Amino acid sequence: MREVYQEQLGMLTDVLGSMSAMVGTAMERATKSLLEADLSLAEQVIDEDSLVDEARSRAEEYAFGLLALQAPVAGDLRSVIATIHAAEDMERMGDLALHVAKAARRRHPNAVLPDDVAAYFAEMGRIAVKLANQVSTVIKTQDIEAARLLDEVDDEMDDLHRHLFTVMMSPDWEHGVATAVDVTLLGRFYERFADHAVAVARRVEFIVTGKMPSR
Amino acid sequence: MREVYQEQLGMLTDVLGSMSAMVGTAMERATKSLLEADLSLAEQVIDEDSLVDEARSRAEEYAFGLLALQAPVAGDLRSVIATIHAAEDMERMGDLALHVAKAARRRHPNAVLPDDVAAYFAEMGRIAVKLANQVSTVIKTQDIEAARLLDEVDDEMDDLHRHLFTVMMSPDWEHGVATAVDVTLLGRFYERFADHAVAVARRVEFIVTGKMPSR
Numbered sequence: 485m486r487e488v489y490q491e492q493l494g495m496l497t498d499v500l501g502s503m504s505a506m507v508g509t510a511m512e513r514a515t516k517s518l519l520e521a522d523l524s525l526a527e528q529v530i531d532e533d534s535l536v537d538e539a540r541s542r543a544e545e546y547a548f549g550l551l552a553l554q555a556p557v558a559g560d561l562r563s564v565i566a567t568i569h570a571a572e573d574m575e576r577m578g579d580l581a582l583h584v585a586k587a588a589r590r591r592h593p594n595a596v597l598p599d600d601v602a603a604y605f606a607e608m609g610r611i612a613v614k615l616a617n618q619v620s621t622v623i624k625t626q627d628i629e630a631a632r633l634l635d636e637v638d639d640e641m642d643d644l645h646r647h648l649f650t651v652m653m654s655p656d657w658e659h660g661v662a663t664a665v666d667v668t669l670l671g672r673f674y675e676r677f678a679d680h681a682v683a684v685a686r687r688v689e690f691i692v693t694g695k696m697p698s699r
Numbered sequence: 700m701r702e703v704y705q706e707q708l709g710m711l712t713d714v715l716g717s718m719s720a721m722v723g724t725a726m727e728r729a730t731k732s733l734l735e736a737d738l739s740l741a742e743q744v745i746d747e748d749s750l751v752d753e754a755r756s757r758a759e760e761y762a763f764g765l766l767a768l769q770a771p772v773a774g775d776l777r778s779v780i781a782t783i784h785a786a787e788d789m790e791r792m793g794d795l796a797l798h799v800a801k802a803a804r805r806r807h808p809n810a811v812l813p814d815d816v817a818a819y820f821a822e823m824g825r826i827a828v829k830l831a832n833q834v835s836t837v838i839k840t841q842d843i844e845a846a847r848l849l850d851e852v853d854d855e856m857d858d859l860h861r862h863l864f865t866v867m868m869s870p871d872w873e874h875g876v877a878t879a880v881d882v883t884l885l886g887r888f889y890e891r892f893a894d895h896a897v898a899v900a901r902r903v904e905f906i907v908t909g910k911m912p913s914r
Contacts, residue, residue: 548776555770561763568780569787653877662868664876668883 489554496546496567501623503539503574504684508616510536510581511677515609517588518670519602521595529585536578543571559694566687570623573680573687577616580677587670596666598659604648608674611641615681622688631685632697641678645671704769711761711782716838718754718789719899723831725751725796726892730824732803733885734817736810744800751793758786774909781902785838788895788902792831795892802885811881813874819863823889826856830896837903846900847912856893860886 510529517526547568550556556564587596597605615637622631648671651657652664690696725744732741762783765771771779802811812820830852837846863886866872867879905911 544780548780551766551780552772552776557767561767565759565763565766565780565783568783572784572787649880652880657876661872661876661879664879665864665867665883668880669887672884672887 489550489556489560492546492550492554493563493567496543496550496564497623499539499543499546500567500570500574500684501620503536503543503571503578504616504619504623506532506536506539507574507577507581507677508613508620510578511584511609511612511616514581514584514588515605515612517585518596519606519609521588521592523589523592526585526588526592529581530589533578533582536575540571540575544568547571562694563691566691570684570687573683574619577677577680580673580680583673584670587666591666596663596670598663601648601651601667604644604651605670605674608641608644608671611637611644612674612677612681615641615678619681619684622685626688626692628689628692631689634682634685638678638682641675645675704765704771704775707761707765707769708778708782711758711765711779712838714754714758714761715782715785715789715899716835718751718758718786718793719831719834719838721747721751721754722789722792722796722892723828723835725793726799726824726827726831729796729799729803730820730827732800733811734821734824736803736807738804738807741800741803741807744796745804748793748797751790755786755790759783762786777909778906781906785899785902788898789834792892792895795888795895798888799885802881806881811878811885813878816863816866816882819859819866820885820889823856823859823886826852826859827889827892827896830856830893834896834899837900841903841907843904843907846904849897849900853893853897856890860890 510532513525514529516522517529547564550564551561554560590596595602615634618630618634618637621627622634648667652667657664686697725747728740729744731737732744762779765779766776769775805811810817830849833845833849833852836842837849863882867882872879901912
């Protein structure tokens with residue numbers, strides 16, 4: 485019984501690992517499409533979001549199978565539920581990459597971002613991809629120390645996000661209100677992407693330690 | 700066994716019903732604090748968000764108890780998992796009300812919103828509260844027709860949200876970039892609140908019919 489449980493949990497974990505890789509790639513491409521006004525790349529992210537949704541359904545099906553056939557209790561039960569939450573977080577990360585790609589498509593062939601904020605988004609994109617990769621590692625290795633590292637990287641994202649507001653609020657801002665609205669929403673998409681990555685890492689920490697980190 | 704399951708599911712449903720009432724009240728107060736620059740009301744929403752979080756934990760504990768003791772399968776299992784998702788959606792609705800209240804507090808004693816957009820937010824607030832109340836009804840009555848009505852109300856929210864962008868993009872906009880940034884984020888909070896309300900209604904529909912509505 486225990487072996488079957490571990491084997492099935494392993495399959496579930498594999499799906500979660502592939503989801504984090506997918507949403508990392510999606511955000512990498514979405515950022516590139518945004519910075520380079522690359523329509524076909526934006527279209528690709530938009531088309532492939534359904535793959536993330538399918539992976540999420542697959543993860544839930546594995547979890548349902550585990551719950552129905554193994555009827556886990558206590559810590560095992562909480563672990564399975566944590567994987568369901570993690571899959572939901574990652575589906576949302578995929579949606580946020582999709583929103584970025586849609587913004588790039590909406591303004592095409594114009595660039596969404598003026599040059600002086602593009603650098604911020606290049607950096608926010610880099611951090612988002614880094615977080616998604618760290619999530620993959622954490623899911624694969626169940627390394628708690630690695631899970632905790634995500635908080636620091638998320639702090640970098642929050643710093644950048646705050647700076648972005650400073651740039652828009654400055655009297656030197658000369659790109660008008662429409663661009664500020666775009667930048668505000670896009671900034672929020674990256675920040676939320678990072679929040680969900682941290683949430684997934686915490687759920688893995690919970691699965692390993694049995695305690696939800698409170699920090 | 701079946702009776703115990705139904706009784707425990709009933710308790711879980713009661714917690715969900717009280718959550719929807721709580722987040723409706725939170726959004727009502729947050730909107731008032733925003734429109735009237737009412738600091739003490741904003742503080743109340745901020746303080747009381749922890750009650751929503753606690754209700755969510757309670758809902759999850761009931762769900763864990765149900766899964767561990769009753770080991771439901773098939774439709775029953777999916778129903779219990781749907782309640783866990785619904786509780787997560789409503790916790791998020793509480794967070795979004797919290798964000799609105801924090802915006803009101805941040806700008807106090809100044810008003811966040813210029814007069815010509817305040818009316819939009821009064822209306823978005825009214826719709827958000829209406830959606831939360833409809834969610835309460837849907838949870839209590841499990842009425843599928845009532846669940847479907849939320850889509851129409853959500854469409855009203857989306858319309859208002861789009862109009863808000865039109866107002867900000869207009870050459871007549873004279874409130875500057877900083878206000879546009881606030882309005883953009885606040886508009887997003889109301890729109891997301893509505894999305895989560897619709898998600899909860901769909902989960903109830905799933906619990907009743909066994910099918911996730913695809914519309």
